[in-house]
Amino acid sequence: MMDTTWIILGATSAMARATARALAAQGAGLLLAGRDTNELALIAADCRLRGARMAEAVAFDARDPATFAPLLARASGEEGELNAAVFTGSMPPQAEIDTNPALIGGMLADNFTGPAEFLHLLAPMLEARGGGTIVGVGSVAGDRGRLGNYAYGASKAAFHTYLSGLGNRLARAGAHVVTVKPGFVDTAMTWGLPGMFLVAPPEAVARAILKAARKRRNVIYAPSFWRWIMLIIRMVPEPIFKKLKI
Amino acid sequence: MIWKTLEYSGWGRALKVTGELARPERRGDLLALPPAPAFGLRRSYGDAVTNGGGRAIDMTRLDRLIAFDPATGLLEAEAGVRIGDLAALFAPMGWLPAVMPGTGFATIGGCIAQDVHGKNHHNAGSFAQHVTRLTLLMRGELVEVAAGTPLFRATAGGLGQTGVIVSASLQMVPCKGAAMMVTERRAENWDEHLAMLDNSTATYTVGWIDGTAKGEALGRGIVEEAESSTGLVKDHIPVATVPMNAPHFALSAPIVRAFNEVYYRRVPARGRTSVKPVGAFFFPLDKILEWNRLYGRRGFHQFQCVVPLASAPALREMLEEIAGSGLCSPLAVLKRMGPGRAGYMSFPMEGYTLAIDFPNRDAARALIRRLAGRAVEAGGRLYFAKDSLAEGTAMRAMYPELSEWRDEVRKADPDGNLITDLVRRLGLRSAA
Numbered sequence: 123m124m125d126t127t128w129i130i131l132g133a134t135s136a137m138a139r140a141t142a143r144a145l146a147a148q149g150a151g152l153l154l155a156g157r158d159t160n161e162l163a164l165i166a167a168d169c170r171l172r173g174a175r176m177a178e179a180v181a182f183d184a185r186d187p188a189t190f191a192p193l194l195a196r197a198s199g200e201e202g203e204l205n206a207a208v209f210t211g212s213m214p215p216q217a218e219i220d221t222n223p224a225l226i227g228g229m230l231a232d233n234f235t236g237p238a239e240f241l242h243l244l245a246p247m248l249e250a251r252g253g254g255t256i257v258g259v260g261s262v263a264g265d266r267g268r269l270g271n272y273a274y275g276a277s278k279a280a281f282h283t284y285l286s287g288l289g290n291r292l293a294r295a296g297a298h299v300v301t302v303k304p305g306f307v308d309t310a311m312t313w314g315l316p317g318m319f320l321v322a323p324p325e326a327v328a329r330a331i332l333k334a335a336r337k338r339r340n341v342i343y344a345p346s347f348w349r350w351i352m353l354i355i356r357m358v359p360e361p362i363f364k365k366l367k368i
Numbered sequence: 369m370i371w372k373t374l375e376y377s378g379w380g381r382a383l384k385v386t387g388e389l390a391r392p393e394r395r396g397d398l399l400a401l402p403p404a405p406a407f408g409l410r411r412s413y414g415d416a417v418t419n420g421g422g423r424a425i426d427m428t429r430l431d432r433l434i435a436f437d438p439a440t441g442l443l444e445a446e447a448g449v450r451i452g453d454l455a456a457l458f459a460p461m462g463w464l465p466a467v468m469p470g471t472g473f474a475t476i477g478g479c480i481a482q483d484v485h486g487k488n489h490h491n492a493g494s495f496a497q498h499v500t501r502l503t504l505l506m507r508g509e510l511v512e513v514a515a516g517t518p519l520f521r522a523t524a525g526g527l528g529q530t531g532v533i534v535s536a537s538l539q540m541v542p543c544k545g546a547a548m549m550v551t552e553r554r555a556e557n558w559d560e561h562l563a564m565l566d567n568s569t570a571t572y573t574v575g576w577i578d579g580t581a582k583g584e585a586l587g588r589g590i591v592e593e594a595e596s597s598t599g600l601v602k603d604h605i606p607v608a609t610v611p612m613n614a615p616h617f618a619l620s621a622p623i624v625r626a627f628n629e630v631y632y633r634r635v636p637a638r639g640r641t642s643v644k645p646v647g648a649f650f651f652p653l654d655k656i657l658e659w660n661r662l663y664g665r666r667g668f669h670q671f672q673c674v675v676p677l678a679s680a681p682a683l684r685e686m687l688e689e690i691a692g693s694g695l696c697s698p699l700a701v702l703k704r705m706g707p708g709r710a711g712y713m714s715f716p717m718e719g720y721t722l723a724i725d726f727p728n729r730d731a732a733r734a735l736i737r738r739l740a741g742r743a744v745e746a747g748g749r750l751y752f753a754k755d756s757l758a759e760g761t762a763m764r765a766m767y768p769e770l771s772e773w774r775d776e777v778r779k780a781d782p783d784g785n786l787i788t789d790l791v792r793r794l795g796l797r798s799a800a
C-alpha cells in the first residue's frame with residue numbers, strides 16, 4: 123500500500139470517512155477532496171495519525187468544474203498506483219423537488235455530472251499508468267424509480283450507467299471500476315428519516331468497498347442482502363409497481 | 369434530519385425515555401446546533417445520559433485524532449474518540465491513555481465529564497488529571513480551558529453542565545507494548561482481600577468480589593495485578609453479541625452462585641500469571657457486545673460507592689447485606705482508590721470503592737437505597753455515572769464542592785439548557 127494513492131471525492135461524508143480511515147490503516151496516501159476544507163483538514167490529520175502515508179485536504183466542488191484541474195494536478199504528482207472513490211452526492215427530499223424542480227440540476231451535478239466530468243479527466247491518467255481502481259458510490263435508489271425519491275434515483279441510475287461504461291473502457295488498460303450500491307446506511311443523510319430499516323454502520327460499508335476493490339468486483343450491494351431486496355423490487359411488474367407507495 | 373426522536377436509555381436500560389437526539393458528523397454541524405447536553409456512548413448506567421422529552425447531542429461521530437507528539441505522548445483528539453480505540457492504536461507505539469475505565473466503549477468526552485477512574489487510580493489518579501487543556505462549546509462560543517482553572521474543575525466530572533467538550537489534550541503514559549502481564553490470586557475472605565489491595569505495589573490493581581459468598585467466605589474474590597508488557601498477542605475483538613433480552617431467570621441467585629464459584633476456582637489456589645492483550649485486561653466485558661441485554665427487558669442498576677479508608681468496617685457490613693439479599697450479579701468490583709480527582713464533582717476519594725450490578729427489581733431498588741444510606745453514614749459517596757435511584761439531599765451532601773461547581777455552571781449555562789434527567793432528579797443545580 124505504500125505507493126498507492128486514493129482520491130476521495132466527497133470526503134466529509136460518513137461513508138467516505140470510514141473508507142479513508144480503513145485505507146489510512148493500510149498506509150495509503152489520501153487526497154481528501156470536498157467543499158468544507160476546515161472539516162477536511164480535521165479528517166486529514168486523523169488519517170495521518172491512523173497510519174496514512176500522506177493525507178491532504180483539497181478543495182473540490184462537484185458543481186464547480188474549475189476545482190477539478192488543481193486536484194488532478196496534485197494527484198498526478200503522486201507516483202505509483204492511483205485510485206479514486208466517489209462519495210459526492212446530495213438527496214433533497216422529493217417533496218422539496220416537487221415544489222421546486224429547479225433543485226434537480228444541482229442534485230444531478232452532485233450525483234452524476236460533476237463526478238462523471240471529473241472521472242473523465244482522471245481516466246487517461248489511469249490508462250497511462252496501466253492500473254488503478256475507481257469506486258463509484260451509487261444507490262439502491264438507482265435501481266428503480268420509486269414514488270418517494272425518483273429524481274434522486276434517476277441521478278444515481280445515470281451514474282451507474284456511466285460507471286459501467288467507464289469500467290468497460292478502463293478494463294482495456296488494466297484499470298478497474300467498482301459500482302457500489304449502498305442500502306440504508308447510518309449517516310447524517312438517513313438520521314431520523316422515517317421508514318429506515320436494516321441500517322448498516324458506515325464502517326461495514328467501507329469494509330465491503332475495500333474488499334470489492336481488492337477482488338475487482340464490478341457491482342456490489344452494501345450490505346450484500348440488498349441485492350435480493352432490489353431483485354424483488356425490480357421484478358415487480360410496472361402495473362403493480364405503480365400502485366405501490368414505496 | 370437534524371433531530372431524531374427515539375426511545376433511549378443509559379447502559380442499565382432501567383430508565384427509558386423518549387427524546388430528540390442530534391448526531392452531528394461535521395464540526396460545523398455541531399456549532400450550528402442550539403445548546404443541549406452532550407452525550408458520548410451512553411455507558412453511564414442511569415439518567416446522566418437521558419433528557420426525557422428534551423434534546424441532546426450525540427458526540428460519537430466527532431471522533432478525530434487531531435495531533436500527537438511521539439516525543440512527549442501528548443495527544444489532542446475530539447471528544448467522541450473511544451478510549452478502546454486509543455489503546456488499540458497507541459499501545460503498539462508504546463503509549464496508553466493514562467486512565468481507562470472498565471469499558472473501551474467510553475468516549476473522551478464522557479471520561480472527562482465523569483472524571484472516570486481506572487485500575488490504576490491508586491497510582492495515577494483520575495482521567496481528567498491527565499487532561500492538560502480542553503475546548504468547550506460554551507454559550508455558542510469555543511472556549512479554551514486550561515487544566516486547574518475553575519471552569520476546568522467544573523467541567524471535569526461536571527456531567528456536561530458547563531458546555532459541550534469538543535476536544536481535549538491528553539497526556540498519555542508510556543507502556544512496553546500491546547500486552548499486559550497479569551497476576552491473579554485468590555483472596556479467601558474480606559480481611560485478606562483488603563490486605564492484598566492495601567499491600568499491592570502493582571501499577572494496576574483491582575479485586576473481583578464474589579457478592580454471593582457469606583460467613584467465613586464473605587468478601588472472597590480474585591485480586592488482579594498487572595504491569596504493561598511486551599509480547600505479541602492476538603488483538604482483542606468482540607466474540608459475541610447478546611442477540612436479545614434474556615429471560616429474568618438468566619441471572620437468578622442459584623445461577624449467579626454457581627457462576628461465581630466456577631469463576632473463583634478457575635484461578636488456582638497458588639495464583640497464576642499470564643500475558644493478555646491490552647484490551648482483554650482493561651475491557652474484559654467488551655468481548656460480548658450488548659451484554660446489558662442479559663438483564664432482560666427491565667434492565668439493571670449498578671451501585672457504586674466509595675468510603676474513606678477508616679470506614680472499611682462499614683463497607684463490610686454493606687457487603688454482608690448484599691450477600692444476604694441474594695440479589696447480586698457476578699459483576700462486582702472492589703478497589704482501593706487514591707485521593708486523585710480533578711473536578712469539584714469528581715467521584716474519587718481515598719478509600720475503598722465497591723461496585724455491584726443488580727437486576728432492576730423492587731427488592732434490588734430497596735436494597736440499593738439502603739446501601740446508599742449506609743454509604744452516607746460512612747462518610748462516602750455515590751457515583752453519578754452509575755446512579756439512577758439516589759435521593760437529592762443525601763447525594764448533594766456527598767459532594768462538598770457543590771457550591772463552587774454551581775457558581776461556574778451558572779455562568780456557563782445561565783438558562784439551564786444543559787440540564788439532564790440526573791441533574792434534575794438530584795437538584796444539583798437548584799440553589800440550596
Ligand SMILES: Cc1cc2nc3c(=O)[nH]c(=O)nc-3n(C[C@H](O)[C@H](O)[C@H](O)COP(=O)(O)OP(=O)(O)OC[C@H]3O[C@@H](n4cnc5c(N)ncnc54)[C@H](O)[C@@H]3O)c2cc1C
Nearest residue numbers: 408409410411412469470474475477478481484485528533
Ligand atoms: C462495563 C462498564 C465498565 C465501566 N467501568 C468503569 C470504571 O472502571 N471506572 C469508571 O470511572 N467508570 C466506569 N464505567 C462508567 C463509564 O466509564 C462512564 O459512565 C463514562 O462516562 C462513559 O463514557 P461515555 O462516552 O459513554 O459517556 P456518557 O455515558 O455518554 O456520558 C457521561 C457524562 O458525560 C457527559 N458527556 C459525554 N460527552 C460529553 C461531551 N462531549 N461534552 C460534555 N459532556 C459530555 C454526559 O452528559 C454525561 O453526563 C463503566 C461503564 C461500563 C458500562
